[in-house]
Amino acid sequence: MSMLAGATLLASTLLGAAPARSADGLSSSADALSPSADVPAEFGSDWHDPIIAAPPVTKPSGRSCQVTVAEAQFRDFTPYRGTYTPPDGCGDSWSKVVLRMDGKVKGRQFDRLGHLHVGGVEIFRTSTPQPSPDGIEWSVEKDVTRYSDTLRRSQDVEMLIGNVVDDTYTGIIDVKVTLTFYAGRQAATPDRILTLAEGTDGSGGTTLTTPRNSERIVAEVYATGSGGGCEEYWYLSVPDGAPYSCQADRGPYREVQIKVDGQLAGIAAPFPTVWTGGWSNPFLWYVVPGPRAFDIKPIEYDLTPFAGLLNDGRPHRVEVSVVGVPEGQSGWSTPVNVLVWQDAKSAHVTGKLTAHKLGDLADSSTYTPGSEHRVDTEGDHRLTVAGYVDTSHGRVTTTVSRSLANTSTHRWTDGETTDALDATWTDDETVTVDGRGPARTTRTQRTYTMDGTTTLGAADRLRTVLTLGDRAAVTESVGGRRTAWSRLDDEYAGDATYTVNVPRDQRHAVGTTGERYRIRGSSGCYDRSLSTVQGVLTEDRSGC
Structure with a gap:
């Protein structure tokens, strides 16, 4: 990655060891705890298989x-x-x-x-x-x-x-x-799953043609910055001119946008995924990966306010772009699925976009030179769209409001021998559906955090200390009265040190990592903690 780039990255990818196979990646507390006597003084050639604290998918009983x-x-x-x-x-x-x-x-x-x-x-x-x-x-x-x-x-x-x-x-x-x-009883699912088609207008874009009786439309985008280069670590990029190995025009602010026929239809903050080679230190990830690294969740955009426009039977241009990526630079993948719910009693659902309020995009990164270089970033953006559809069960109005914010402080020394980032992203969304009964509102407040420092010290000892957070609060209400709620708090913490630029058997690596995944709400709770020392699983505890 950009932090301690070059030889350090190459050295970190050449590390390896074998697992102590006691569980698969979905293991439960029954995997047992490793006694402290079994923890080696440093990483050897044997450690636990990758494991995550997130809950396994619940499965119904009966025939499968x-x-x-x-x-x-x-x-x-x-x-x-x-x-x-x-x-x-x-x-x-x-x-x-x-x-x-x-x-x-x-x-x-x-x-x-x-x-x-x-x-x-x-x-x-x-x-x-x-x-x-x-x-x-x-x-x-x-x-x-x-x-x-x-x-x-x-x-x-x-x-x-x-x-x-x-x-x-x-x-x-x-x-x-x-x-x-x-x-068993069929789950409530979309009636159609659509993908985008290549446009026929010569513009090289993609198009979407929905069924004419669509009454709800949701796009999902599996947005990932990856494939090498600085966009894999976009949160560390700095404005052009600052003396750092990853420069990106204005700086690290990123926003994933979706447009319909050139009009902005949705905005979102990308999740700052850290892959298992991230922060120049693979010893952080050998057993416990960062949040979402193995199961990348799509960004969802409710496009129902645009249903009246999309339901005319013609193809419409749909574009996904990432704000902040330097022009002409690759590094982001943004595949799109479109989920559609249809009105079975109507051949054609008509409607209209009634409101489109777009705030100014604030994106400011300030570079301060010194013995410790510094970039302070602040960004925010707001969008509200509303529209109605006239269905067989009456007029239904959908209002979607989304507000994004990002603050970060990036500090580094000459040669990037010390490199630190403290960043927070928020993505708040409110969707209100009004029609045939009291209005139904879902509010989702997402918060992502990253706080880490990598230091290359004496005797080429590289140390990374890092915490990552993935949090979300969801509240559902009908007629202004709360009917359901949930709170997610997924936190990873790691501290690992090893010697770079030496053969594998001279790395002398040590590290502690852990993850606590908690979710509670009106439907129950789940709480699981994992801890490792030198690749040994020392804690696997579950319970609310």
Whole structure:
């Protein structure tokens, strides 16, 4: 990455060790705690497989059917291609559909980004852990029930985890992806899942044609800054002219925007994902990855205020862009799915966009030179859109308001031997649906935090101390009265040190890492804590 760039990054990718296999990536508190006597004085060649504190997907009881969607070994950038066929024995309406990816890799390898498409719909995006010489195994689960419309028909499958295997980077990524279908009462899901088509207007853009009776439309964007270069670490970039290895015009403010026919339809703060090679220190991530690293969540935009416009039967131009990326620079992937709910009793749902209030985009990064260089960034943006649709059950008005803010302080010394960032992002969204009964409002307040320092000290000892936070508060109300609520608090903390620019057996690495994932609300609670020391799992505690 940009922090302590060059030789330090290369050295960090050449580290490896083997797992003490006692659990997969979805293990529970039954995995038991490692006694302190088993903790080595420093990292050796054996540590625990990757594990996450987030809860596994809850599964209904009763009959289920499983289908293997992809099984492949990734050695290069050749995608796996196959055919998906719906399961026999569980009907075509399911109470839940659960995706599971099991992976294994050994040797040396970078962290890699991957995706899975079924019928052109991206249903899963992930990244990989960095392996050990003897190999690691991990698993990820995801609820993919919302894609049931796509999964009811035979579809082409494409999966890719882009990889490079040569004399140095020897890790072949071996994965198997299954879908388990649970029979029972059909879950409430979108009627259609659409993807964007190449435009026919010669502009090179993408277009969307919705069913003419669409009454609710939601776009989801799997936005990731990755693929090498500074956009993989966009939160550390500085304005042009500041003496730092990652410069990006104005600085680190990023915002993912979606437009319909050139008009801004949605704004969002991207999640500052840290991949498993991040912050120049792989010892932070060997056992406990950062939040969302294995299950990349899409940004959602409620486009229902634009339904009246989109329902005219013609293709409409839809564009996704990332504010702050220097012109002509790549590094962001923004695949789009569009989820549509239809009015079964109407052939054509008409409507109109009634309000579009866009605030000024504030994006200011100030560079202060000195023995410790400093960039202070402040950014914010607001958007409110409203529109109605005339459905078979009456007029329904949807109002979407979203406000974003970002503050950060980035400090570094000459040569970037000390590099520190303290940053906070907020993304507040309120969606109100008014029609046929009391107004229903959902408010979501998202907060992402990053506070870390990397220091290259005496004897080439590199130390990284880092905390990451993923928080969200959701409140649902009807007629102004709260009906449901939830609070998520996912925090990662790590402190790891090793010697750079020496052979592997001379790294003398030490590190403590941990994650606590808490969620509570009107439907219950979940609380799990993980702690590791030198790659040994020393705590795995669950309970509310």
